[in-house]
Amino acid sequence: MIEMIVQVLVLFGLVGAALMVFFFRDLLAATLAAGFFSFLVALEFYILQAPDVAISQAAIGAGLTTAIFIIAIRATTRYEGEESQ
Amino acid sequence: MKMSKIVQTGAHILYPFVLIFGLYIVLHGHLTPGGGFQGGAVIATGVVLVIVANSYEAITGMLQKVVFKAQESLGLLLFIGAAAIAITLGLPFFYNFLANSGSVFGLSVPFGPNHGYLNTAGLIPIMNIAVGIEVWGGLTVIILSMLSGLNRKEA
Numbered sequence: 001m002i003e004m005i006v007q008v009l010v011l012f013g014l015v016g017a018a019l020m021v022f023f024f025r026d027l028l029a030a031t032l033a034a035g036f037f038s039f040l041v042a043l044e045f046y047i048l049q050a051p052d053v054a055i056s057q058a059a060i061g062a063g064l065t066t067a068i069f070i071i072a073i074r075a076t077t078r079y080e081g082e083e084s085q
Numbered sequence: 086m087k088m089s090k091i092v093q094t095g096a097h098i099l100y101p102f103v104l105i106f107g108l109y110i111v112l113h114g115h116l117t118p119g120g121g122f123q124g125g126a127v128i129a130t131g132v133v134l135v136i137v138a139n140s141y142e143a144i145t146g147m148l149q150k151v152v153f154k155a156q157e158s159l160g161l162l163l164f165i166g167a168a169a170i171a172i173t174l175g176l177p178f179f180y181n182f183l184a185n186s187g188s189v190f191g192l193s194v195p196f197g198p199n200h201g202y203l204n205t206a207g208l209i210p211i212m213n214i215a216v217g218i219e220v221w222g223g224l225t226v227i228i229l230s231m232l233s234g235l236n237r238k239e240a
Contacts, residue, residue, distance in 0.1 A: 063130030
């Protein structure tokens with residue numbers, strides 16, 4: 001029962017994080033929301049008894065891809081629609 | 086763009102703990118969830134944390150790409166070398182000649198439920214360590230290559 005509640009909460013969190021990624025104009029905030037999305041996916045993997053996959057997802061999805069996006073933002077502009085000089 | 090003092094200090098404090106946790110996942114790969122790839126990815130995440138928090142000039146002075154390339158090659162050589170030692174002993178490729186031998190990682194596992202003995206499983210922990218070293222170097226090289234695309238003046 002409690003597992004079911006956590007899974008429903010994770011599902012709503014995933015939808016919310018995805019909408020945040022879509023609507024944020026600040027690209028750094030959108031990147032962090034994508035990292036939060038990955039973290040929730042890792043939590044769901046752990047609930048579904050795949051801790052191996054959860055560690056991979058937390059390290060690659062929430063850690064490395066977020067860092068790659070942050071480096072890309074440093075190389076371009078921070079806000080959507082801004083002209084790159 | 087330079088990160089704030091809070092981000093820099095937090096990254097530098099967190100780095101050793103992430104490193105230790107990643108090494109724990111690598112070394113306990115044959116007992117608990119995780120293994121070479123997962124542990125290497127966690128360690129690389131710690132390195133990347135420091136890379137993202139610092140400025141471009143500080144990073145290029147601190148971390149050299151060629152070192153991590155050498156580390157990646159070293160991990161692959163260790164992996165294939167450990168597998169090839171079995172051939173020189175007249176055994177099949179990848180044969181686990183260390184298991185139950187009494188030498189390094191060679192303890193035999195007692196029967197029944199136990200808490201997990203680190204000094205067992207023969208070649209498997211050595212393979213995990215090799216993969217961990219390789220993934221650590223490879224993922225850091227990816228991030229450093231990404232960083233080299235930055236414009237030096239604005240970064």
